[in-house]
Amino acid sequence: MNLLKNIFRIFWRAWFYGWVFFSILAALPLLIILISNDKFYKTFFKVAILWGETILFVMGFKPVVTSEEEIIPDKSYMYIANHTSLVDVMLMLAVMKNPAVFVGKKELIKLPVFGYVFRKTSIYVDRSNEKSRREVYVRAQEKLNRGLSIVIFPEGLVPHEDVILSEFKNGAFRLAIEHQIPIIPMTFYDGKKRFSWTFFSGWPGNMRVKIHKFLQTDRLTLEDMENLKQQAYNIIYNELVNDMKHEK
Numbered sequence: 001m002n003l004l005k006n007i008f009r010i011f012w013r014a015w016f017y018g019w020v021f022f023s024i025l026a027a028l029p030l031l032i033i034l035i036s037n038d039k040f041y042k043t044f045f046k047v048a049i050l051w052g053e054t055i056l057f058v059m060g061f062k063p064v065v066t067s068e069e070e071i072i073p074d075k076s077y078m079y080i081a082n083h084t085s086l087v088d089v090m091l092m093l094a095v096m097k098n099p100a101v102f103v104g105k106k107e108l109i110k111l112p113v114f115g116y117v118f119r120k121t122s123i124y125v126d127r128s129n130e131k132s133r134r135e136v137y138v139r140a141q142e143k144l145n146r147g148l149s150i151v152i153f154p155e156g157l158v159p160h161e162d163v164i165l166s167e168f169k170n171g172a173f174r175l176a177i178e179h180q181i182p183i184i185p186m187t188f189y190d191g192k193k194r195f196s197w198t199f200f201s202g203w204p205g206n207m208r209v210k211i212h213k214f215l216q217t218d219r220l221t222l223e224d225m226e227n228l229k230q231q232a233y234n235i236i237y238n239e240l241v242n243d244m245k246h247e248k
Contacts, residue, residue, distance in 0.1 A: 006200045012059070013199065016086075019058055023051060024113045035120040038146065044121060045099040052093030060204025061087065061194060063094045067211040071097045071184065076149050077214075078176040078183045082165055082236050083153035084191025087207070091188060092151055095209055100149035103136060103171070105157070123150075125171075137175065144179050154232070161196055164244075165237045173229045176217050183215040185232050187239040210239060 024031070027047070034044035056063060071077070079100060081092065089102065102118075106126040109119040118124065123139045126132035140150055152175075154168035176183045189208040196202060212235050215228060 005203075009200055009202060012202075012204075016055070016059055016195070019055055021113055023054065024117060027051070028113065028117075031117055035117065041121070041146075041148070042099045048121075049093050049096070052090035055090045056087065056094055056207065059087070059195070061091075061207045062205070063091060063209060064206045065095055065209045065211065068213045069211065071211070073098050074147060076144050076147060076179075076181045078172055078181050079149060079151040079186065080154050080172050080183060080232060081186035081188050081209075082240065083155045083158045084188050085158065085195045085197075087195050088153065088158075088188060088191060091191070091207055091209065092186075095186065095211070096149070096151075098149055099147075100151045101140075101143045102151045103140070104153075106132070133171075136171065137178070140175050141179070144181065149181075150175060154229075158197065161192055161198065164240050165233065168229050168233050170225060170229065173225050173232070174222065176215075177220050177222055177225055177228065180217050180220075182217065183228070183232060185212040185215065185235050186210065187212065187236050187243075189240070189243050212236075212239070 030047070031044070034040045034047065075098065077098070077100075079092065079096065081088065092102075102122040104118065104122055104124055106124045108122075109115040109124055111118070123136055123143070125136045143150065150172075152172040154172045155166040156169050157166075159166040172183070175181075187210045189210070190206065194202050194205060194207060215232060217228070220228065
């Protein structure tokens with residue numbers, strides 16, 4: 001039985017990479033037009049949502065979302081979530097209701113096809129370069145001034161599978177305070193077991209997401225950043241731990 005499952009997983013993962021690569025390649029002429037001018041970004045984002053939902057569907061993943069507070073369309077937010085797998089971006093796209101810009105590591109721009117689109121539509125950062133980190137705030141300001149939201153996975157990288165939740169970096173919380181926008185913490189429960197970095201693992205199924213009560217930044221200053229970051233961390237960490245207890 002395990003042999004049959006692993007054979008399935010080989011083709012299933014190849015199916016994923018094929019869909020990601022060739023779907024972007026097929027849409028590239030349209031994408032080039034949509035990313036050529038900022039005024040087309042909201043249309044581009046609708047295409048991105050459709051792309052994310054399609055990838056989830058063809059992989060047999062079904063988003064199941066519960067929410068403690070409603071997201072208001074056309075309002076700027078800081079979206080954060082635990083980073084669990086390669087499908088986190090698609091899952092986030094399927095959950096969000098308003099146009100947003102992802103902040104991600106510079107290495108992503110080196111990926112074929114996807115990297116080109118990412119470079120044109122997202123904010124990328126070289127975490128080893130202080131100047132690059134500073135530029136993130138300038139570019140984020142430009143996006144927020146246009147009424148967009150920001151998406152950051154505050155762990156930075158996908159942690160090892162044994163790690164429940166890595167320490168959060170400051171960027172998302174500093175930006176949220178400086179621009180006085182609410183933070184929307186989300187818990188992604190199933191990414192590691194559905195599609196982790198371990199090759200012979202994963203399986204189609206539900207991808208549960210919980211949208212927690214928003215963290216307000218009104219009247220907060222940078223002196224409050226550590227407390228805000230810890231509050232967000234505790235919300236997601238406790239949710240993951242409680243879910244693990246219920247599964248046992």
